[in-house]
Amino acid sequence: MRTSRDPVGGLVQDRGRFRSFTSRDLDGLLQRRALSAEERLKLRAVAAVLPFRTNEYVVDELIDWSAVPDDPIFRLTFPQVGMLSEPDVREMSDLLADGAPAGQVQRAAHRIRMRLNPHPSGQLDANVPVHEGRRLEGLQHKYPETLLVFPRQGQTCHAYCTYCFRWPQFVGESELRIATDDLATTEAYLRAHPEISSVLITGGDPLVMSADVLRRYVEPLLRVESVRSVRIGTKSLAFWPYRFVSDRDADDLLRLFEEVVTAGKHLALMAHFTHPQELRTRIVVEAMRRVRDSGAVIRCQGPLVRGINDSAAVWAELWSETTRLGAVPYYQFVERDTGPQDYFAVPLARGYQIFRDAYAQVSGLARTVRGPVMSAMPGKVVVDGVAEVGGERVFVLHLTQARDPELVNRPFFAVYDEGATWFTDLKPAFGAGEFLPGLTFP
Numbered sequence: 001m002r003t004s005r006d007p008v009g010g011l012v013q014d015r016g017r018f019r020s021f022t023s024r025d026l027d028g029l030l031q032r033r034a035l036s037a038e039e040r041l042k043l044r045a046v047a048a049v050l051p052f053r054t055n056e057y058v059v060d061e062l063i064d065w066s067a068v069p070d071d072p073i074f075r076l077t078f079p080q081v082g083m084l085s086e087p088d089v090r091e092m093s094d095l096l097a098d099g100a101p102a103g104q105v106q107r108a109a110h111r112i113r114m115r116l117n118p119h120p121s122g123q124l125d126a127n128v129p130v131h132e133g134r135r136l137e138g139l140q141h142k143y144p145e146t147l148l149v150f151p152r153q154g155q156t157c158h159a160y161c162t163y164c165f166r167w168p169q170f171v172g173e174s175e176l177r178i179a180t181d182d183l184a185t186t187e188a189y190l191r192a193h194p195e196i197s198s199v200l201i202t203g204g205d206p207l208v209m210s211a212d213v214l215r216r217y218v219e220p221l222l223r224v225e226s227v228r229s230v231r232i233g234t235k236s237l238a239f240w241p242y243r244f245v246s247d248r249d250a251d252d253l254l255r256l257f258e259e260v261v262t263a264g265k266h267l268a269l270m271a272h273f274t275h276p277q278e279l280r281t282r283i284v285v286e287a288m289r290r291v292r293d294s295g296a297v298i299r300c301q302g303p304l305v306r307g308i309n310d311s312a313a314v315w316a317e318l319w320s321e322t323t324r325l326g327a328v329p330y331y332q333f334v335e336r337d338t339g340p341q342d343y344f345a346v347p348l349a350r351g352y353q354i355f356r357d358a359y360a361q362v363s364g365l366a367r368t369v370r371g372p373v374m375s376a377m378p379g380k381v382v383v384d385g386v387a388e389v390g391g392e393r394v395f396v397l398h399l400t401q402a403r404d405p406e407l408v409n410r411p412f413f414a415v416y417d418e419g420a421t422w423f424t425d426l427k428p429a430f431g432a433g434e435f436l437p438g439l440t441f442p
Helices: 023-030 037-047 056-062 072-077 086-097 102-114 183-192 211-222 250-262 282-293 312-324 348-359
Strands: 003-005 011-013 020-022 053-055 139-143 146-149 198-201 229-234 266-272 297-304 328-334 370-376 379-389 392-402 412-415
Touching: 020 023, 023 037, 037 086, 053 056, 056 072, 086 102, 146 183, 183 211, 198 211, 211 250, 250 266, 250 282, 282 297, 297 312, 297 348, 312 328, 312 348, 328 348, 348 370, 348 379
Parallel strands: 146 198, 198 229, 229 266, 266 297, 297 328, 328 370
Antiparallel strands: 003 011, 020 053, 139 146, 370 379, 379 392, 392 412
């Protein structure tokens, strides 16, 4: 097994080939901890409905098995019983215990999935652009200046997060996938829409693709002058940092990053970090250094998730540590209204308090972060605080990004609701019929 020098003078183990684990490996992995056969069966039942995939690095380097089931990375990557309702867990457990045919298990799983709001905020309808009379599946154009591209070869991740709002991409429901490999039409659409200045390549995770395949998606963007920035959404720094250090084409990947920067485009790696535990290995420090040396900027974002990172101390450490490592804290998201949201959601009032308390603990360099942010149908809604206005307790909010640019950065007010977890739970304050003119949703 090869080794390579890391930035703090020790030796970083090169694991060689990536090795993943899926639901068929789950029972064996769970036996690392003294869980009963019934407990393991229930977790397998959840994994029959919602996606499960992890890898050796996450299992061996990030999870503290002595702290399971409370370890945050375990909760972040392994199914939890509360992610489904008790009747659904019981139904799936009975099917698995009885050795039911695969088709019967899949039909039951499908019924449950369809009740979990698999594509929130109009992803399959409202965001799909049209070019020359044809819907461009695999692209999303929600905001005037930003286009999202979902590469067909990037429809998986190095490991799945239990909270993931794009979970339908990974469960074998082909009609729910968002993917394209039509690069010529993507380039034509960009040329027809010069208002698009930023392209986000997302998924899944684009960095599960080889550097050569990623290049096919990136090079057309370099030919379009109106595209000024390229973003790549990825969890690979957290879940497989070897991608940037010792994978077979790691150097090719970083050379591609350098070419984007040399072409005069801003390149941002939109890195998903959920807990400071993901930043504590030597290999992730080396990976981040190599990315920054390529000229790319690392911007860090992640959701506030109950039972994983719902404390101000965790967020303050996360923002401070990413800043120390040369990355830019960007967004703290609110857990979206899909999948196991009821299990992971943090009420908006408590979420704002966590954000404010964490924000107060970090230096100005880390205060680039925005949050808590809901990526809802009309746009990205920021909870700015709770206030008393005209004798009424209200949430103060604004849109930092919107389908209608006229709504951006205009404050509005919602009735204070201690139990609200998403924008659709809110009502306009002061008896108004709408939040703002043109903003009537929900």
